[in-house]
Amino acid sequence: MIPRYQRILFWVLAGAILLMALVLLRGCEQAREKLTRHRDETPLAAPVATASETVHLALADDTDGSITLVEREVALPAEATARTHALLARLIAEYSYKNSTHPIESGPAVDDVFLLDLPLSLPVATGAGPAEQQPSAAQLGAGNDLAAEPHVPGGQLAVVNLHGTFADHHPSGIEPEMLTIESIIGTLYANSPRIEEVRFLVDGRPRETLNGHADLMRTYPAVSTATKPAPEAR
């Protein structure tokens, strides 16, 4: 014979379980509604297929301090800045491979690349009054902006913003640091003919050296840095 108080306790507990189950179900429904309400149902952009193209990478070799221009098939974006960024990312990725001749720790190396037209200062019209020198907002909005003036294609300054972690973990020494700098410059020269000068930043700020040796305060001319002929095509 089950005592009466035990039967009462059983039914109270069963009721509590049922109540908790109902509360839990209600909570789940509310959470689901909340997620559904904030869901972005904008369709994803259709992927754009980019054809691979041949680029030239100036690859460094620590054993003899040489730089060799090699060809690689890489799919690059069309926009110039993104293209340069992807190119340098591909270059640094080459150095993180197991059998690299210039080993660098893997990881993101280039944060941003900025391409600035040279000369950096805007031309100022001579003999014009102050009001004529400064284009008004109406002029800019009406399509008469500075960019609409006849533009003579000139050189560009490439500002390469490196990650601080990349610089801090880069092999230290004159040879490894200079080879990395020359590799980047040689790659930019080989693939971007408009780039005439290259500057380096680290985490968005000027830094004295890459990792204690190679000078990063100067503006490097974009020149060919290859010291060895390219190997035979494979």
Place this chain on the structure above:
Amino acid sequence: MLLAVLAAAAAAAFSGQVQPPGQIPMPAQPPSSPASTLNRNLVVLDPAHGGPDGGAVLGDHVLEKDVTLALAGRLRAALTAAGLTVITTRDADPSDPLSGDQRAEIANRTHAVACIVLHATAVGSGVHVYTSTLPPPSPDEDTGGGFASAYVPVPWEMAQAASVSQSQRLAGELTSAFTKNNLPVLAGQAAVRPLDNLMCPAVAIEIAPLLVPGEDATAVTDPNYQQHVVAALSSALQAWREHAGALEPPAPVSAENSNQEKAIAAANAAGLARSRALTVEQATGTPQKRPQ
């Protein structure tokens, strides 16, 4: 203020005065001799890094600053035994080391026959010999001895330009000496401070582990390896001292009017970020002036 200090330091270089590091240089005195020559018996050694700047990590708890200091000590002993006077930019590991500009300032005061910047790395093999990336001055630039060319402003970042040719000759002799001593050597140019700021035949020497096929690598901390490098360096510098008798003092980069602008433009074209300039005297015994 800094410009004034650096200008005075450079002027002191031509007047042959040497002051201890960290001391504010006195105003330049008129040189007693109109002809400036290299001090054939003096070599400046610059063990790179020091203090909180340890440089590269070479193996277990070995820092580049300690290796360069040890190497400088060995080289100093060898050169002193050969009758040369040696000035080092540091003899210990100070907590507040000199900056690159201050090291160059010390070297520039001495008019040494050779300035050797010592580095070490764990990458590569053998000895690496580097000179400045600055181009030598073109021969058509005015380096004459007239009154107008007596004042030669040299941008601080281009101080080495006048000595680049001598530096390359010195690097060539060092490279030959290393090769004769069966040391793998790699020669080139590098953008490394303070090479561009030195007004003497200047070379950066970087020692890397010695890799011989079929044998274990010899670390840069190996005393025998260091002594081997030092012996080659010492013999080459002694030979260089003998050749230095035929060397003319560095011809400063041209100064006057358009030439001055040309020099500054060349500095900018060479990517020299800092634009401060020094006025240094050509060896004509005339007082210095500063660029406006």
